[in-house]
Amino acid sequence: MPIIAEYEYLKVKSMEEALKIKSEYGNKAKVIAGGTDLIPLLKENYIRPEILIDLKGLKEIYEIKIKNNFIRIGAGVTFADIIKSKTIKKYFPILWEASMTVASVGVRNRATVAGNICSAVPCADSAGPLLVYNADLIVVSEKGERKIKIEDWFTGPKKTSLNEDEILLFIDIPILKNKNAGCYLKLSRYEGEDLAQGSLTILKTGEEYKIAFGSLGPTPKRAYKTEEYLKGKKINDNVVSHVQKIIVDEISPITDIRATKEYREHMAKVMIKRGIEKTISRYYNGKPKYGEGMIE
Amino acid sequence: MKTHKIKFKLNGETVLAEVKPNEVLIDFLRYKLGVKSPKIGCDRGDCGTCTVIMNGKTVRSCLVLAVEADGSEIITVEGANKNKITQKLQKKLHEKNAFQCGFCAPGMILSATELLTENPKPTKEEIKEAISGNLCRCTGYEPIVQAIEETAKRENGE
Numbered sequence: 070m071p072i073i074a075e076y077e078y079l080k081v082k083s084m085e086e087a088l089k090i091k092s093e094y095g096n097k098a099k100v101i102a103g104g105t106d107l108i109p110l111l112k113e114n115y116i117r118p119e120i121l122i123d124l125k126g127l128k129e130i131y132e133i134k135i136k137n138n139f140i141r142i143g144a145g146v147t148f149a150d151i152i153k154s155k156t157i158k159k160y161f162p163i164l165w166e167a168s169m170t171v172a173s174v175g176v177r178n179r180a181t182v183a184g185n186i187c188s189a190v191p192c193a194d195s196a197g198p199l200l201v202y203n204a205d206l207i208v209v210s211e212k213g214e215r216k217i218k219i220e221d222w223f224t225g226p227k228k229t230s231l232n233e234d235e236i237l238l239f240i241d242i243p244i245l246k247n248k249n250a251g252c253y254l255k256l257s258r259y260e261g262e263d264l265a266q267g268s269l270t271i272l273k274t275g276e277e278y279k280i281a282f283g284s285l286g287p288t289p290k291r292a293y294k295t296e297e298y299l300k301g302k303k304i305n306d307n308v309v310s311h312v313q314k315i316i317v318d319e320i321s322p323i324t325d326i327r328a329t330k331e332y333r334e335h336m337a338k339v340m341i342k343r344g345i346e347k348t349i350s351r352y353y354n355g356k357p358k359y360g361e362g363m364i365e
Numbered sequence: 366m367k368t369h370k371i372k373f374k375l376n377g378e379t380v381l382a383e384v385k386p387n388e389v390l391i392d393f394l395r396y397k398l399g400v401k402s403p404k405i406g407c408d409r410g411d412c413g414t415c416t417v418i419m420n421g422k423t424v425r426s427c428l429v430l431a432v433e434a435d436g437s438e439i440i441t442v443e444g445a446n447k448n449k450i451t452q453k454l455q456k457k458l459h460e461k462n463a464f465q466c467g468f469c470a471p472g473m474i475l476s477a478t479e480l481l482t483e484n485p486k487p488t489k490e491e492i493k494e495a496i497s498g499n500l501c502r503c504t505g506y507e508p509i510v511q512a513i514e515e516t517a518k519r520e521n522g523e
Contacts, residue, residue: 071389078386104428104429105428112409175424
């Protein structure tokens with residue numbers, strides 16, 4: 070399918086150059102890194118930019134680096150890079166696990182984590198892990214740099230709090246000091262390509278739980294009420310069945326091409342139960358390993 | 366719309382061309398360069414039949430702009446034949462009669478080549494994961510998986 074839109078293309082040599090164009094063109098300038106989301110949108114004529122800014126020539130966007138108390142992931146880091154990174158697997162195994170479920174190798178070799186959250190679709194696989202790990206997003210413009218908390222990032226389906234003249238440059242994730250475990254559960258028809266019909270991310274640190282869901286509402290989101298209820302509780306069947314009631318109130322799924330609202334609500338209950346079980350098993354026994362038995 | 370001069374290596378040979386920013390790599394390879402092994406299937410990154418190896422990694426050439434290929438090294442099945450692993454794999458696929466229509470074959474072969482290059486002893490699960498983005502509608506994957514497994518075994522002298 071040819072691309073109908075006509076636009077200019079510029080592979081920038083510096084971030085300053087990219088920001089200058091961004092401030093001049095605003096939304097008419099689109100940033101391209103992996104292009105796995107952008108190119109289908111161009112083919113469908115859904116977006117008609119005047120210029121594409123290719124960031125892939127910038128060295129600074131490829132780092133996965135341990136800073137003082139956080140780890141910095143550059144805008145050019147692909148899901149394949151995340152999967153290969155021992156640092157990510159050690160510190161943020163849930164992000165690692167979620168990355169394994171993104172499409173397939175050929176897509177993961179190009180698709181970036183930053184691009185995934187800039188596309189901001191409700192099913193973005195990296196969103197849940199970044200939400201429970203409390204990531205900070207470093208965005209830049211000609212005016213300077215600002216930090217956006219991941220929970221303030223998603224403002225609607227395919228919408229973010231990124232301004233027209235800004236570019237997402239880094240994802241900073243604070244390193245957890247205490248023992249922790251969690252899981253990413255993705256409900257989809259088959260492995261390899263499918264987008265999530267629903268996803269659930271759980272992180273347990275001590276007696277606290279952080280929970281996020283995807284594809285079960287207009288944006289990826291934290292489940293604060295569920296978290297609050299679980300805080301300090303000893304997990305038993307009663308607690309789990311109560312959690313299943315709360316989670317259904319917190320989500321707002323729709324019926325679409327991938328699943329019905331009713332199915333999603335039902336599966337949210339199934340996933341929260343399995344997710345809690347898996348998280349606790351990993352927390353105390355270290356099993357199952359990350360990446361194993363995503364959803365049975 | 367300004368055209369761009371690009372220079373890249375295709376199957377070991379230098380290619381110089383002038384492309385528009387809205388040209389997609391798969392169309393450029395097939396219609397301008399006449400390289401017909403990568404196929405157009407879904408044209409949106411789902412089916413894997415347009416797979417090419419770019420700088421050592423498989424990519425969906427339907428999701429890459431031709432202009433992005435500048436400075437890169439691209440390998441299609443036409444050039445992968447020089448690779449020993451690919452040669453052995455192709456022999457095994459042939460023995461197993463692993464393809465019927467062959468539409469998925471170029472993508473499958475390149476995905477499996479990438480896997481066997483990075484991971485010479487893959488498990489069956491790893492093989493399935495590696496080709497999970499390459500859809501086959503004929504032979505049901507089993508002979509393809511077997512061929513990859515047996516290629517790995519032979520590589521490791523088992």
